[in-house]
Amino acid sequence: MVLLSLILPPILLLLLYFIVRPRPVTIPIKNRHVFITGGSSGIGLALAQQAASQGARVSLLARSLNKLQEAKESIRRSSGLDVAIFSADVRDHDAVQKAANDAGPIDVLVVNQGVFVPQELEKQGLDEIKFMIDVNLMGSFNVIKAALPLMKERKDRLPASISLMSSQAGQVGIYGYTAYSASKFGLRGLAEALQQEVIADNIHVSVVYPPDTDTPGFEKENEVRPELTKLLAGSSGSMKADEVAKKALDGIKSGSFTVPCNFEGHMLAIATAGLSPQRSFLMAFIDVASVGVLRLVGLFFQWNWYQTIENWHAKKNRT
Ligand SMILES: NC(=O)c1ccc[n+]([C@@H]2O[C@H](COP(=O)([O-])OP(=O)(O)OC[C@H]3O[C@@H](n4cnc5c(N)ncnc54)[C@H](OP(=O)(O)O)[C@@H]3O)[C@@H](O)[C@H]2O)c1
Known part of the structure; x- marks a missing residue:
């Protein structure tokens, strides 16, 4: 024994x-084009700041031009670097396609936009459910469909990345998150299948699973969280957007398929590993x-x- x-x-x-499989890989960030959707606020903005300070050429896409301009200004102040901004709604494929074409070949695509309105299914309107599915899931398809041909055209042929911002609610269903969880669980299926489709193009897919994170979006969500959701999900505290962005960027650079952000996230990643790829x-x-x-x-x-x-x-x- x-x-x-x-x-x-x-x-x-x-x-x-x-x-x-797939085999270990390192994805360079310096001097490469990092395109971040939902990059004007919260986790996306923190990621943009860190990617810019590591020498990436950064483009941001979101709806509000005002917020995009503020983000551009704050990145200029913190890193002295200029970022390109594109105002578009991810639900509008043509608008996203135009933004991606204008931005030029993409090396690292971060599909980060997301909306979250917690509510029991019985009480939540179908319009709100559709809103979350459209922005979080369908919007991610729109972004990837628009960017993928441009990623394949990249000149340097170095490893490229597509990362999707899921959530711990995309690993386990929690009371009050039926629609949000469905949209985020969907991203994992998308990512697992997509990785097989793009591996021959040296493109590597990551799914990031943040816990509660202090962002403007989270602050708004907290105002409407059902009492039971607070009891079940609110016990573990929240992370800072900078910390989550660092974990996400490190995960992207190491080509990790599953990117947890804290200890609990690592445990969840193992418990829900299923048939996901594992490079290490x-x-x-x-x-x-x-x-x-x-x-x-x-x-x-x-x-x-x-x-x-x-x-x-x-x-x-x-x-
Ligand atoms: N914060 C958390 O606790 C937490 C936890 C787990 C996962 N996440 C995920 O992390 C991601 C970022 O969340 P966050 O907390 O940083 O959110 P946030 O502060 O609300 O920022 C969301 C970003 O997405 C953009 N956006 C929203 N709807 C859009 C649309 N239809 N088209 C284009 N852009 C759109 C927003 O800009 P505009 O409004 O101007 O469009 C903004 O730039 C989301 O996918 C979220 O689900 C967050």
């Missing part, structure tokens, strides 16, 4: 070293070794959440 436990790990590591044989080893225990931890979380929901309803019925 002792001998087996000594022999098995190196054999597993060796096996994983040969089978993990060491991470694959950790996945294989800990998935059983993390399933147990996940079941404890579910137990705790259902307990909270049950108690909340019992309290409500008493009053």
